[in-house]
Amino acid sequence: MSADAGRVGWREVIRPEWIPSLTVMLGGILLHSMNVMLVATVLPSIVEEVGGAPLMSWAMSAFLASSIVAATCTGAVTARVGARGAFALGAAIFGVATLACALAPSMPAFVAARAVQGLGGGVLAAVSYVLVRQTFPERLWPRVFALLAGVWGISVLVGPLVGGVFASLGDWRGAFYTVAGIGIVLSLVVLRVLPRPRREASEGDRIRLPAGRVALLCAAIAAISLAAVAGGSGAKAGFIVMAIGMFAAMVAVDRRSKQPLLPSDAFSPVTMTGLAIWAALLVSVSFTAMPTYVPLFLQRLHGFDPLSAGYSVASASLSWTLTAIFVSGVSAEGQRRLIVIGPSLMAVGLTGVAVFAPSGPPPGIIASMMVVGCGMGSCWAFLAGRMMSGAREGEADIAAGAIATVQQSGFATGAALAGLAANVAGMAGGDSAEAVAAAALLTPAALACIAALGALAAFRLSLLPDRPATE
Incomplete structure (x- = not known):
């Protein structure tokens, strides 16, 4: 940057x-x-x-x-x-x-x-x-x-x-x-x-649009979509594994292509673009708990009506926005720190949701969601910038277009993983108060671990030297 x-x-x-x-x-x-x-x-x-x-x-x-x-x-x-x-x-x-x-x-x-x-x-x-x-x-x-x-x-x-x-x-x-x-x-x-x-x-x-790679991508998306709606934990886990396998196959084929859909170093653990993709994917997965399950927790466990639950969850998105605007002018060294601080804040906020969601108080849940949003706002712009600025020669537009792919893929994967965690917690057998309370603990806790992995990828990314800026 x-x-x-x-x-x-x-x-x-x-x-x-x-x-x-x-x-x-x-x-x-x-x-x-x-x-x-x-x-x-x-x-x-x-x-x-x-x-x-x-x-x-x-x-x-x-x-x-x-x-x-x-x-x-x-x-x-x-x-x-x-x-x-x-x-x-x-x-x-x-x-x-x-x-x-x-x-x-x-x-x-x-x-x-x-x-x-x-x-x-x-x-x-x-x-x-x-x-x-x-x-x-x-x-x-x-x-x-x-x-x-x-x-x-x-x-x-x-x-x-x-x-x-x-x-x-x-x-x-x-x-x-x-x-x-x-x-x-x-x-x-x-x-x-x-x-x-x-x-x-x-x-x-x-x-030409590569039919084989698009077919593999469609199969991966279909599997992750089925994982989101599958009833049992075993079925959810199976579809998630299938989706990961299909996507990995698509990336492997894409890397050998002369006309790639993704950057040639996508998901590399040693390059700027590769590490930025990993960190961006993991924080996107982690953020999914907010719109997917927290409204249910607020309604079933704390008596919120649908509208108030929805706008309470919106506090995470609004804090993302306000934080992104606030930090957008920081120095290059500040950016390097924020790409690590952001996922770390998300892990802390999701841990707070896991602590407060089962039994309250509701202000603790909302405050924790805002911490998650602040974490996302602290790092997202700088992760996206590094995906683009770290691109290899001739791949700048491919890397820029991949930002939306990574974000939306993360949201879809996160929804499926959140559903798996909720089912493991007991919601596969129904949405009783006890099952919802158990899911309110396990689901954000699981996603907090993923945010921590995002912080690790971001830390490795922060150690790489910045590339010269382009005009």
Whole structure:
């Protein structure tokens, strides 16, 4: 990372020449992130009208799975059409698929539309990081990443609000019509607003999507999705092992390819990009306990209603946002320390959740969740920056696009691991108060151990010398 990043103020980032690009990038991230919370809010209304309650979880899983596939293939897409074209394509796919969600006559049709919507959303999320690298000098990256984190935090509030308004009016389809319109308009203005590529792609740059590696990735995602909904602990563990094996096979094949989907040193324990990927993946896995199970713990064990539980959990995302903004101007040495402090804080916060969630008091749970969010906000921007700045020659855009892949894969894996821990604690046999209390202890405790592993990877990363900054 740039040694002079700490001397960059917000005025240098929010300059007239940057504002159009920032607006488009932040709008794309907001569309993708807000959509997750919006759908969770209106799903009960959708089921009430079109049925299909057994497929409710697939409405979320299909979106996440296709998002991961699309994010992983971002390098191939940008090589074909450039980052501007890829962003416009992603926004168009997202908008049209959201319109299909609004028109869906049944839950299977809605799930299918969500899968296509995820393709567009995954491209939007991944290309945003590519555009950060292509548009801004490296010294500005932490500030821009802080703004991206701010959008994720805002989406936690805006998504349920928009979905709740339309659901209360009895018009869940209206929520999707609104989002579809925004997505389609965004796709039309992108090509005028975003900077032109530094060079046009040559014929040698044009690569085909590798069907074999994409198939392995899809199999891994399917396995992790099945792990999230499988009933027994043995089945969950089996699907998780299968997913890890499929993903490892994909990475192994990808490393031998002349046209990789991931950086050639992805998951290496000795390179900057490899260690940054490990640390980013582990902290993403650890953060998943917040939206996945803590709302259940608050409702079943402490008498929270769904809305108050949801907004209590949102405190973790908001503390992520505020911390990211606060630390975005630290010096290079400060960044080196924060990439270790962040995962360590997450481990401490998750331990606090494990202590307070079973029996309270609720303020202790909320405070612990905020510590987890502060930990994520302390390290995420600098881990993402090191994934990009440590990339090998010719792989900068691939590394930038991999940030979204790592984050979303971590969230999906974390949800499955949290479910496994909850089942081991006793929830496989039902959600009695005793089983939920046991899960409230074991689930965050298990994820605290994963956060500690993230701190170890981050410590190894902090020992590597910084590479010279690029302009």
